[in-house]
Amino acid sequence: MSDRSIAVLIPCYNEALTIAKVVDDFHAALPQATIYVYDNNSTDDTATIAAAHGAVVHYEPRQGKGNVVRQMFRDIEADCYLMVDGDDTYPAESAPALCAPILNGTADMTVGDRLSNGTYAQENKRAGHGFGNNLVRAMIKWIYGYGFEDVMTGYRAFSRVFVKTCPVLSAGFQIETELSIHAVDRRWRIMDVPIVYRDRPEGSVSKLNTVSDGVRVIMAIASLFKNYRPLKFFSLVALILLVAGLIAGIPVILEYFSTGLVERFPTAILAVGFVFLASLAFCAGLILDTVAKSERREWELAVYREMNRETSR
Known part of the structure; x- marks a missing residue:
């Protein structure tokens, strides 16, 4: 050495x-x-x-x-x-x-x-x-x-x-x-x-x-x-948004089953918005995870090239 x-x-x-x-x-x-x-x-x-x-x-x-x-x-x-x-x-x-x-x-x-x-x-x-x-x-x-x-x-x-x-x-x-x-x-x-x-x-x-x-x-x-780790990151974001949507939406759903009416439209819209954003976050994680895996493959090939250069020094 x-x-x-x-x-x-x-x-x-x-x-x-x-x-x-x-x-x-x-x-x-x-x-x-x-x-x-x-x-x-x-x-x-x-x-x-x-x-x-x-x-x-x-x-x-x-x-x-x-x-x-x-x-x-x-x-x-x-x-x-x-x-x-x-x-x-x-x-x-x-x-x-x-x-x-x-x-x-x-x-x-x-x-x-x-x-x-x-x-x-x-x-x-x-x-x-x-x-x-x-x-x-x-x-x-x-x-x-x-x-x-x-x-x-x-x-x-x-x-x-x-x-x-x-x-x-x-x-x-x-x-x-x-x-x-x-x-x-x-x-x-x-x-x-x-x-x-x-x-x-x-x-x-x-x-x-x-x-x-x-x-x-x-x-x-x-x-x-x-x-x-985009899939893990955006899955956590999606989970947080989904929980927020459920917290806002469950009372509205229970009210509907009880009375047959939806009287709190702003809350219902907010709940739908949270769930929609959760879906978007999860889809973004899936797409970016594919990009990250492609980038990882390119990086691995770059490592092999660098190792070959080191061997030939």
């Missing part, structure tokens, strides 16, 4: 306080790797410090972590991609354990699990983050049937084929959720690797907003649910 190339991907925004240590630590942990730092409009010396410590520095003007990761995936060629934040919260000594399953072909994505050993709960001082992580995990488990140990971690490794066939749509911090859902929906081989987490050092400030970013993540899950 020593001849396999590893790219360490570090998206950065104002991480001058920690970036030198992060680059040095990953150089020590993975001497054969190339360290890439993508500066995302930092107003401090992040890029200068990273370059001085031996990182390959690029600039991404489109603000948002998702935009940075998308450009990294497009630009960089490697056999294994290790993504990590530049805030020195993830241990570089765990990098070989994350990369090994990718390099030996037993996994397509490895996930740095901060939760299993309890260090995230002990170290993380940001209120609501643990609850948000658990909520997202529960939603993905319910929708897709796969239980991640830690779905919001920014410490992951990917195979080349995964990276080159992954459509990154998110612009911001929803990227971790998107990568997780893509991996589950496309049946990639996923492996959780427990890691030790440490909170940001004093003076380093998180860019996350618990409420606004949490809402964006939940909206991203709903959007990806609609795109990846």
Whole structure:
């Protein structure tokens, strides 16, 4: 495996306080790797410090972590991609354990699990983050049937084929959720690797907003649910509309059987409207499910082509 190339991907925004240590630590942990730092409009010396410590520095003007990761995936060629934040919260000594399953072909994505050993709960001082992580995990488990140990971690490794066939749509911090859902929906081989987490050092400030970013993540899950599993999504919508129609319509029907009259026409029309919309939603789900299956076939063929290109390299 020593001849396999590893790219360490570090998206950065104002991480001058920690970036030198992060680059040095990953150089020590993975001497054969190339360290890439993508500066995302930092107003401090992040890029200068990273370059001085031996990182390959690029600039991404489109603000948002998702935009940075998308450009990294497009630009960089490697056999294994290790993504990590530049805030020195993830241990570089765990990098070989994350990369090994990718390099030996037993996994397509490895996930740095901060939760299993309890260090995230002990170290993380940001209120609501643990609850948000658990909520997202529960939603993905319910929708897709796969239980991640830690779905919001920014410490992951990917195979080349995964990276080159992954459509990154998110612009911001929803990227971790998107990568997780893509991996589950496309049946990639996923492996959780427990890691030790440490909170940001004093003076380093998180860019996350618990409420606004949490809402964006939940909206991203709903959007990806609609795109990846349209029949299930629209069946749920149809069920909700049908129940609403029954709630509105049953009293009208009972009244008709009792008196032979329909006196509440607005309620009857509302009930019929709900049932009609439920039928439309279910039909839309059937149509979009056919489209999604066709797109999935095209994606599978694209994966085969990418694997053949990798074999011929």
